[in-house]
Amino acid sequence: MNPAQIDAYLRRLGVQHPASPTDDVLRELHLRHLRTVPFENLSIPLGEEIVLEENRLLDKVVGAGRGGFCYELNGLFGALLTALGFDVALLAARVYGDEGRTGIPYDHLALRVRTVDGGTWLADVGFGTHSHYPLAFEERGEQKDPGGTFRVVASGPDAAEASGAGAGEATDLDVVRNGRPEYRLEVRPRVLGDFVAGAWWHSTSPASHFTQSLVCSRLTDDGGRVTLSGRGLTVTGVDGTRDVRELTTDEEVLAAYRERFGIELGVVPTVREPA
Template identity: 80%
Template sequence: MNPTQVDAYLSRLGVQHPAWPTVEVLRELHLRHLRTVPFENLSVHLGEEIVLEEKRLVDKVVGAGRGGFCYELNGAFGALLGALGFDVTLLAGRVYGDEGRLGIPYDHLALRVRTVDGGEWLADVGFGAHSHYPLEFGARGEQEDPGGSFRIVAAGPDAAGVRSGGVAERKGGGGGEDLDVLMGGKSQYRLEVRPRVLGDFVAGAWWHSTSPASHFTQSLVCSKVTEDGGRITLSGRTFKVTTADGEREERELGTDEEVLSVYRERFGIELGRVPVVRDAGQDG
């Protein structure tokens, strides 16, 4: 990223250019990202190409004022952090699904971030409802966060009784065991600690944007954290507001203009038409 892109990205997040890549700066950027850049899969249903290249991701998040799903959000955020002097490593994850079974390889992209004042952190602005702040990567106890209680632990067997696919995978191919990330005592996803590059996730992004088995092709979602620690979500025509205390209010939006207005005013996304769920594999 060039300095102009960095400044534009920081301007969207509403933060000043930091002097040093410290943990406090990382925490602020992480929270501001969750409050500003929506987790959304609209491109899947608008027929827009998803390209995992740094320039294209930054153009979408900064230039077009959009959000994205994990590959896009954490890919763009990782590029910003790297440009600000953080030591960033892309990590591949597999999300736990029904009955505790793991999803496809390269199911999820998360970030391992080192700061100048010491410590390593799991940063993830692309998993929907998750931690508001980065999690301490090496800690194995409970980590309390406004988003819930989290733990990072050595990976156990999945529902099929399989710990990992082999020695190279179990050890991450680069030293260290795979890790499970838990929220409220429930496994969310499994991380390999082997460093990856954006290109490694192309097949996963393609599968999630085309396969009938992917939950991203089955429904529409646009969601972000609110300033008071709650969350707003637009799923199709259902608009939900959840407070930090867990109280939920939802309403159905009747007209296309109401839907477009919520995208515009609550998520900052300008759309020319209302996205609708399309058949997986359908041409854009």
């Protein structure tokens, strides 16, 4: 990522170029990303190719003012952090489903970030509703966040023993929100190309929730959330109150994308029927 691209990305987030890759800078960038770059899967119904390459992601997120899902958002955010001097590792995860089963390999991409302050953090701007700030990667107790109460814990008591690792070296971690596991995180660093198959599966498989529904969502400045799912617009207040409205015309839907998310579309995305 060259200096001009870094500056353009930071302008998209509405922040100045940081002087140093500190804990506080990471927290600010994380929050600003969640507020300005929506979590969305619109490329799938619009028939747009999802390419996990840095310049293509910059064209989409920074150039076109779009969002994306985990591979795109965390992949590009990780590249920005690296360019700003943070020590970043891309980590693979499997998302827990309703019945406690985990999804496919490379189901999700999250980031381990180290700062000059000595902090090690779990950053994730691509999971939809999640923590507003990075989570302390090595902390095993409860972590309070505006998005809930989180824990990052070893995935099982036998994890270290089964892998031949020493005490405290569990191979996987569970990220838990409000008592419910969200995803199982591997600690081995990956590269963005490792996630291509997962992105392809999620954008093409009838079994993927991304091919079955539409979502465009971001944090609001007051800590709430605005979500457009199909024609349903939901504004959730910081106190949990929800205002749900059904948009009746294409013009209303396109205006909501433009005014609520800064996304200019020529057509209304719709879920495509399975072939």
